Every structure is written in C-alpha cells, then in structure tokens.
Amino acid sequence: MVSQRAQDVTPFIAMDVLERANELEDVIHLEVGEPDFEPPDRVFETAIESLRAGNTDYTAARGKPKLRRAIAAHYDREYGVELDPDRVVVTPGTSPGLFLALAALVDPGEEVVLTDPHYACYPNFVRTVGGEIETVPLRAAEGFEPRTADFEAAIDETTRALLLNSPANPTGAVLDGETLAGLAATAETTDTVPVVDEVYHGLSYDAEEHTILEYTDEAFVLNGFSKRFAMTGWRLGWIVVPPGYVEAVNRLAQNVLICAPNFVQDAGVAALETPPDRLAEIRETYRKRRDRLLEAVTDWGLDLGYTPQGAYYLLVDVSDLPGDSLEIADLLLEEAGVAVTPGVDFGEGAADYLRLSYATDIEAIEEAIDRIGAVLQTVETV
Ligand SMILES: Cc1ncc(COP(=O)(O)O)c(C=O)c1O
CATH class of the missing domain: 3.40.640.10 (Type I PLP-dependent aspartate aminotransferase-like (Major domain))
Structure with a gap:
C-alpha cells in the first residue's frame, strides 16, 4: 500500500503537459522552465578535466x-x-x-x-x-x-x-x-x-x-x-x-x-567565475522575449495587469475566455500546437491564468504568438 504521504503528493501538471505535448507533432513548448542556453564553455572543459583527473x-x-x-x-x-x-x-x-x-x-x-x-x-x-x-x-x-x-x-x-x-x-x-x-x-x-x-x-x-x-x-x-x-x-x-x-x-x-x-x-x-557580460547578454535576450510576449498578450485582447520583472514566465489572465485554465491549455495544445501550463498548477490564486515560459528562442515564440492569436480569434469571450 502506497504511504499516505506519497498519495498526498499531487502531479506536477507542467510535466504532465510536457509528456502529452511530446506525443503530438509540431508542438511549440511554452510550458517548461528550462533555459535554452548552453552553460559557458569553461564549465564543460572544467567538468571534463575533472573527470579525467579521476574526481569521481x-x-x-x-x-x-x-x-x-x-x-x-x-x-x-x-x-x-x-x-x-x-x-x-x-x-x-x-x-x-x-x-x-x-x-x-x-x-x-x-x-x-x-x-x-x-x-x-x-x-x-x-x-x-x-x-x-x-x-x-x-x-x-x-x-x-x-x-x-x-x-x-x-x-x-x-x-x-x-x-x-x-x-x-x-x-x-x-x-x-x-x-x-x-x-x-x-x-x-x-x-x-x-x-x-x-x-x-x-x-x-x-x-x-x-x-x-x-x-x-x-x-x-x-x-x-x-x-x-x-x-x-x-x-x-x-x-x-x-x-x-x-x-x-x-x-x-x-x-x-x-x-x-x-x-x-x-x-x-x-x-x-563566468565573466558578468555573458549573463548580461542572456538577460537581454530574455528581456526582449518578455517584451514581445507582453505586446502579444495585448494584441490577443487579453490582460496581464502587471509587468513580470524576472525569471522567464508570465501569468496571463484568461478568466474572460470560456472554460477553465485546464480547458484553455488543452485547446491551445490541440488546436494551436502550443503547450502552456494551466495556472491551477500554482495554487488557487492562479486558477484563472495560464503560465507562459519564454525560455524558448524568439522564432518559436513568434510562431506561438501567431498560432495562439489565430485560435483565440475563434473563441468568444464571456
Ligand atoms: C522556483 C523553483 N525552485 C526550484 C526549481 C528546481 O531547481 P533545481 O533544478 O535546482 O532543482 C525550479 C525549477 O523550475 C523552480 O522553478
């Protein structure tokens, strides 16, 4: 019998969405929070040198x-x-x-x-x-x-x-x-x-x-x-x-x-020991993606109501759309081929929201913006 403690653990819905999205073809991933950059070269070299030196x-x-x-x-x-x-x-x-x-x-x-x-x-x-x-x-x-x-x-x-x-x-x-x-x-x-x-x-x-x-x-x-x-x-x-x-x-x-x-x-x-200018460059890339998505949310006719200042997520209020955030996330996955995370994963206070991650390159974000826009045009607001 599985312990009560383990039974009480709820699934991480973003990972469930990822699993389903991976079963479909041509999906743009805005659900996962994984940076799309590589670590600095020096990090790889140091790990390999250390492995070779027998630090295992x-x-x-x-x-x-x-x-x-x-x-x-x-x-x-x-x-x-x-x-x-x-x-x-x-x-x-x-x-x-x-x-x-x-x-x-x-x-x-x-x-x-x-x-x-x-x-x-x-x-x-x-x-x-x-x-x-x-x-x-x-x-x-x-x-x-x-x-x-x-x-x-x-x-x-x-x-x-x-x-x-x-x-x-x-x-x-x-x-x-x-x-x-x-x-x-x-x-x-x-x-x-x-x-x-x-x-x-x-x-x-x-x-x-x-x-x-x-x-x-x-x-x-x-x-x-x-x-x-x-x-x-x-x-x-x-x-x-x-x-x-x-x-x-x-x-x-x-x-x-x-x-x-x-x-x-x-x-x-x-x-x-990475020089700070590398991080500054990455930060600038994220900032541009964020700003592009902020613009897109307004173009979709949705409301953000705030400016996210860090990490690489935004919470989009979808309470004016029919259905709950799980249903809307499903619709975007099935109809637009864009995976997003329903807010309910993050507590009751986010139940009317979708979380979009911009840890994805700008070309994919542009394509996702177009696809989501096209699907939302077919949905009546309530
Ligand atoms: C707020 C927060 N804490 C911790 C983690 C996990 O970090 P780590 O990979 O270092 O375990 C995540 C991953 O998405 C996160 O969003």
Whole structure:
C-alpha cells in the first residue's frame, strides 16, 4: 500500500503537459522552465578535466571547500554580503536543498506559509516533511508582490517557516529590498524562519535583486546552477544555512544525499567565475522575449495587469475566455500546437491564468504568438 504521504503528493501538471505535448507533432513548448542556453564553455572543459583527473568519488557531504568558498565569494561580489563558507552546504540541485531545509526546520504539524500563486512543487515538499500549509494571497494589480501584513496575519503559534521565491515562478515578480527587510523583521518577532528560493537570481530585467541575507542571518537561502548558468541536468545547487542549523543540515545531507557529484562541483566553481557580460547578454535576450510576449498578450485582447520583472514566465489572465485554465491549455495544445501550463498548477490564486515560459528562442515564440492569436480569434469571450 502506497504511504499516505506519497498519495498526498499531487502531479506536477507542467510535466504532465510536457509528456502529452511530446506525443503530438509540431508542438511549440511554452510550458517548461528550462533555459535554452548552453552553460559557458569553461564549465564543460572544467567538468571534463575533472573527470579525467579521476574526481569521481564521494566528496564531503557539505561539498568541496573550493566550491563553498566560491559560493561565499559570490554573495560578497553580488550583494556585498560577507558569508562564512561554513554556512554553505552544496546539494545536487536546489530541490534537494529545499527538502533538507524543510526537514531541518519543520516538525510534523507545524505550518509553513506560502504565497498563492507559488511554485507548483512547494506544497508537496511541505507535505512530505509532515508540515501544514497556510497561504497568503498575491494580487496581479500589485505585481504579485507579497504584503508583509498578509504574512503577519497568517502567522500563528504553529508557524515555523515563511517560504518565499524571488524572482518568482510562475509570476516573474521580484521582491524588493524593503519587502525582504520587512519579512525578515516579521520572522524575527514571530520566531519563524524565512526560507527563500533564489534560484532565478541573475534573471531580473527591471528590478534590482536583493538576497534576504542582506537583512538577516536567520534565513535559509536556496540557490543553484540550473537557471542562471543553464545547468539543469548537471544537478548542482546549494543552501545557505542559519548558523544554528548547520550541523543538522550537514547530518541530513550525509544520510540522505551523500554528496553532489564530485566533478560537477568543480564545474560549479568555473560557472561562478563566468565573466558578468555573458549573463548580461542572456538577460537581454530574455528581456526582449518578455517584451514581445507582453505586446502579444495585448494584441490577443487579453490582460496581464502587471509587468513580470524576472525569471522567464508570465501569468496571463484568461478568466474572460470560456472554460477553465485546464480547458484553455488543452485547446491551445490541440488546436494551436502550443503547450502552456494551466495556472491551477500554482495554487488557487492562479486558477484563472495560464503560465507562459519564454525560455524558448524568439522564432518559436513568434510562431506561438501567431498560432495562439489565430485560435483565440475563434473563441468568444464571456
Ligand atoms: C522556483 C523553483 N525552485 C526550484 C526549481 C528546481 O531547481 P533545481 O533544478 O535546482 O532543482 C525550479 C525549477 O523550475 C523552480 O522553478
């Protein structure tokens, strides 16, 4: 009999859509969140050199010291935050990092506050460690930025963690410094701990990025190489851990993960040494795609109601179209040959939306814009 815990885990609808889309021919993929860039050449070369040098055995569970120092230096360079490398634990991706953070922090029955919309997998992580979910609403008219007051209202004596994501999937919202400082202060006064997923850091277009570590040491920060360095399948990430939790997280890592792949950790050092102009170029490409899609949404007669500032997603309000977002996503897949993700994957607050990803080249985006436009012309608004 499958455990109740596993039965409670809901499917990741974007992956279901991908599976169905792959069964059809000539589909344009706007449903997946996978960068269409390659990692820098130096990353490949370093991985191959490291493999040839025989770096294929286990490393320390918390990661190779050289990589942990490079990660700490990254915080100094990017945000002016001095970080002790002892607080860095390397993980095989951001996702295992989130699992370790919640496992170290949340006891069964304790609450984790999430925004709604949120990244589709968050509730399942919370459920898997036995936590309870409480949500705070985000509003398109406010750019899907959370209000500190909503978090304050949601916190009670059973609340343990505030799970945040900036730049955010699926909204593209970027938390400003004032909000992060406010949330850090709220956490301190309520004896809760922010857990901030910064995996899309580096991909912000109009907004300045801040890490919660500028405002507090008492937060878990999750990050990785998947998005900024387009290294999804390399499986490398890290957690910055509050001082009092370092040994607990390390014990969990020793038991549950053993370590991140040895030679990939060397490649991670090379990635962090990438000259900033390369990322600036990639960011400019994403920005152009975003701007083109913003224009297209208006041409389709739909409303975005906000400007996504980061990551590579936008949430399009389809409440004026007949049917729910699942049906509309189906229609676009079947009739237009364009795969998009129904918003319901990201919480009730996104149920009337579709998520479009622009981690796809501009030619495919142009074709998708034409195809979606043609299908929407045949649909009556309600
Ligand atoms: C918000 C968010 N966090 C984490 C991940 C997973 O990152 P990783 O590949 O580092 O596990 C994703 C992937 O799409 C994401 O959107």
